[in-house]
Amino acid sequence: MFFYAEALETLESQCVEVLAMLNxxxxxxxxxxxxxxxxxxxxxxxxxxxxxxVGVIRRSIENVFTLFPPSTTRPLDRNTLTDVQINLHAFLIxxxxxxxxxxxxxxxxxxxxxxxxxxxxxxxxxxxxxxxLPEQLRNYLTSxxxxxxxxxxAKSYRDALAHRIPPYIPPAEFVPEExxxxxxxxxxxxxxxxxxxxxxxxxVWTEQDALGSxxxxxxxxxxxDSPPRPLILHPQLLTDGMAVSEFGHLFLSHWHEKA
Numbered sequence: 001m002f003f004y005a006e007a008l009e010t011l012e013s014q015c016v017e018v019l020a021m022l023n024x025x026x027x028x029x030x031x032x033x034x035x036x037x038x039x040x041x042x043x044x045x046x047x048x049x050x051x052x053x054v055g056v057i058r059r060s061i062e063n064v065f066t067l068f069p070p071s072t073t074r075p076l077d078r079n080t081l082t083d084v085q086i087n088l089h090a091f092l093i094x095x096x097x098x099x100x101x102x103x104x105x106x107x108x109x110x111x112x113x114x115x116x117x118x119x120x121x122x123x124x125x126x127x128x129x130x131x132x133l134p135e136q137l138r139n140y141l142t143s144x145x146x147x148x149x150x151x152x153x154a155k156s157y158r159d160a161l162a163h164r165i166p167p168y169i170p171p172a173e174f175v176p177e178e179x180x181x182x183x184x185x186x187x188x189x190x191x192x193x194x195x196x197x198x199x200x201x202x203x204v205w206t207e208q209d210a211l212g213s214x215x216x217x218x219x220x221x222x223x224x225d226s227p228p229r230p231l232i233l234h235p236q237l238l239t240d241g242m243a244v245s246e247f248g249h250l251f252l253s254h255w256h257e258k259a
Contacts, residue, residue: 002216003070011070011234015061018241022058025248026051032252042108049101050248053094057244060091061237068169070234072214075172078205085168088218088233089161095240096158099124099150102248106133106255125150134257140250149243153231160220167220169233172212182211 003011029051036043068076068084076084103124107113112132113122121128124141133141140146157167174182185204192201217230 002214008070011238012065014238015065015234018238018245019058019062021245022054022061022241025245026054026058028249028252029054036109040108042105045101045105045108050098050105053098053101054244054248056090056094057098057241060087060094061241063087064091064237065234068214068233070216075209075212075214077209078171081169081171085166088167088169091237091240092154092157092161092167095244096154098244099154099247102251102255103129106251109255110258125155132259134254134259136250136254138259140247157220165221167218169218170215173215174212178211182208 029046033043033047033051036046064084064087067080067087075081100123103122103126107116107122107129110132112129115132116122116128118128123129124133124137125147130138130141161167172182185208189201189204192198192204216233218233218236219230
C-alpha cells in the first residue's frame, strides 16, 4: 500500500475539510457577487468565472477521491484511469483560470482596464495588475512560496495541458520482472494490431492491466528541458484546494480596496 494507515486517515479527513472549505468559499463568492450591479462585468467574472471554477475544483477533488481512493491496492482499469485524468485536467485548468477571474474582477471593479492598457497585462502574477492591489494581496502573491507555486506548478501544468503533453497518471508501477513482461506484451500488441488479431489483443490488454501496483503520482512531459518531478496526486489536490480557499477569502476581504 502506497500510504500508511495513519496517512490514509489524514487524507480522508482533510478531503472532507477541503470540500467544506471550498463550498463555503463558493457561497461567499455568490453573496459578494449579488451585491454588484447585475450588468457589471466584474459581477460576471466573480459569479460565472470564479464561482463556477471553485465549484469545478471542488467536484474534481471529490471525483478523484471517489474514483481513485488513496486506499486503492490494484491498478485502475483503463476507463477509470481516463476518468481520473479528465478530473485532473478540469482541476488544473480551473485552478489556473480562477486567479485570472480574480484579477479581472478586481480590474473591472476599480475601472483599471484603460490604465493597464492591454488585456495581456491583466493577471495577479503580472506587475501591471499587481501594482494596483492592496498591500495584503500583494504581499501574499509576491511571497516566495506563492511565486514558486505559480511558476513551477500552476503555470507549468496549465501550459502543458493547453499546449504540450497533458498531465497524466502512469497506469501502474512495476518491479523489474513485471516491467519486462509489460514491455513484452506492449510489443505483442503491435503485432496483434498489424495482424488484426483482436481477440488476442484484448487478452494482452487484460494481462497488462493485471500487472503492477497503482501509481499515485502525476506529471506531464518528461523530455522537456527541465522535466517536472512527479507530484503525489491526492495530497497535491488537497494542498491546492486549501490554497484556493485561503487566497479566495483573503481576496474577498480586500478586493474593495486599492493600493
